[in-house]
Amino acid sequence: MANKSIPKKRIFILLPDGVGIRNFAFTSFVKLGEELGWEVIFWNATPFDLASIGIKDIKLNPRPKAYSDLIKRAKIETELEHFENKFNDPVYSFYRFPSKSKNFKSLIKNSVIYALRKKHTGEEGLKVLRKKLKASERKSDYYKDCLKVLKKYKPDVVFCTNQRPLTAVSPLTAAQDLNIPTATFIFSWDNLPKATMVTAPDFYFVWSNFMKKELQYYYPFISAEKIKVTGTPQFEMHNDESSYQSRSSFFKHCDLDPLKKYILYSGDDVTTCPDDPQYLEDVAENVEKLNNNGYHLKIIFRRCPTDFSTRYVEILKKYENLITAIEPAWEKMGQNWNTVLPIAEDLPLLINTIKHCEMVINLGSSMVFDAALLNKPCLFINYDVSDKQSENWTHEKVYQFIHFRSMPQRSPVFWLNSRSDIGDKIKMVLNENTETVNAALKWFETINKVPADKASERIWASLTEITE
Structure with missing residues (x-):
């Protein structure tokens, strides 16, 4: 049988x-x-x-249900407040973005959230809010x-x-x-x-x-x-050689100059880094100075996929002979930010962009791991510009976030501590200093299970x- x-x-x-x-x-x-x-x-x-x-x-x-959204928002606010008190750590307040009462409707919503928060505090209150969220959705x-x-x-x-x-x-x-x-x-x-x-x-x-x-x-x-x-799974393709393009093929596809070495500037969203265009300009100015002293460098700019703002237009136009923008392969499929979705070509595009650049520069992000897996050093911006877009924002807030506390003592990145620091650090990277890559890979082994x-x-x- x-x-x-x-x-x-x-x-x-x-x-x-x-x-x-x-x-x-x-x-x-x-x-x-x-x-x-x-x-x-x-x-x-x-x-x-x-x-x-x-x-x-x-x-x-x-x-x-609309009420479920209010419970969710109350739970997040309560949880952050609970973490701040339980762990005696003010950093959790940085994650809070209180809603403004712009009109009567938002005033009512914020009043409901406030009432839920006042009534349900601490571990026991959070337990109730979790049950309430499920109960609300069941209706x-x-x-x-x-x-x-x-x-x-x-x-x-x-x-x-x-x-x-x-x-x-x-x-x-x-x-x-x-x-x-x-x-x-x-x-x-x-x-x-x-x-x-x-x-x-x-x-x-x-x-x-x-x-x-x-x-x-x-x-x-x-x-x-x-x-x-x-x-x-997001890092699986980095070691898949079938996703790699040759330098000549990639440069031809992206209309890059084969006689130049490229630096990848990876943009952040507006909330994380409102001063990102100024940082990009600082990098461009330093690269121009290096080129005047015999270097042959250009910059690739990859914006944050969900940033459709026009804030980089002026800088990209000013340095059009130096900066090439390679747009992420994401598409806007609706009106909200969460309907901006990647398409299949984006991950190979990101991998090959990093692979064929000498280094990655940005304000701290997980791009350090993408870079390290492709044996490229990362440089983290670590200063405030003089002409800040928001007085409430500083780069120091970003590096105080909890996830950066996992960083090993041996620095996994080069730190750009001032505008005048950029040129020297780029030269250090070009002189094949790979010590930070090894440290970044160690950090990666803490953050993500290997292989x-x-x-x-x-x-x-x-x-x-x-x-x-």
Whole structure:
């Protein structure tokens, strides 16, 4: 008698917004899951057409209740206040962005948030707010629609690509109410101190043992066996030589000068760095001086993908013979910032841009890890410009954020401590000083489980374990 084939396990990969697309749709994640015998279906709340890249999806029409959003905002504010008091650390106040009462409607909303915060404080209050958030969503038509889809398709697990969006609460709550295992991926290395944990699944997938400890530090009620250390797929392609272009091919494609060496300036969003255009100009001025002294350098500017402002126009025009802008391969598919989504070409574009530059310059970001994995040094801007756009902003605030405390004692970057410092530091990098790259790779081993190219394999192994 012939053996019956083992039925496939079915996974719903929940995309509550677009930030998980690059990690889970544009990597080898889906292909690997299918090879392991999974039926992979994306539960897709984004406008991105996954079918166009050969991925099955079910459209999700997210409609959270307005009251749920107020609970979420109250929970975040309460959590940050709780962290500040519990750990006796004022840095958590930097993560708070209180809403302004611009009109009567926003005044009412802020009053409700304030009342929720005053009534529910500390660990016990937060426990109540988490329950309230689920209870509120259970009253929504959105939740009822999620129940119908889950009852029809009966997935073995629902895996959420991002712990932050309110739109993930109903799908995950509906799955839990049907006894379907749920998990969420902690999207970014800086997310946990910011109180961005909006979802409350059964399992949590984190980048590293460092992040596991961090998760339990902030949420001691989450037991160790509920946390899976997997790494993140976002760095898998960096070591995949099939994604590399030759220098001549890349330079021709991007209309770059093959006789020049290039510096990559990686832009930040307006909130993180309102003075970014001034920093870019400072770099350009120093590069011009170096070129006047026999160097042959140019700059590639890659803006933050969600920054569609015109704030760089003047600088790019002024230095059009020195700076080439290579736009990120992202598309605006709606009116809100979270509908600005990457397309499949962006990650190879980023990798090849870094690979064919001599170094990366920006105000502190995870680009230091992208650079190190491609054996390129990173230079962090570490000063304020004289003509600041906002008196409330300073570069010092950025480096006080919790995630920079994981930085090793041996510096993983070159520090640009003043405008006049830039030229000398660029010369140091050009003289093949790779000591910082080695330190950055050590930092990376703290932040992300290595080998980095096995993250998808570890995630699928953990998903299999959950369902068994």
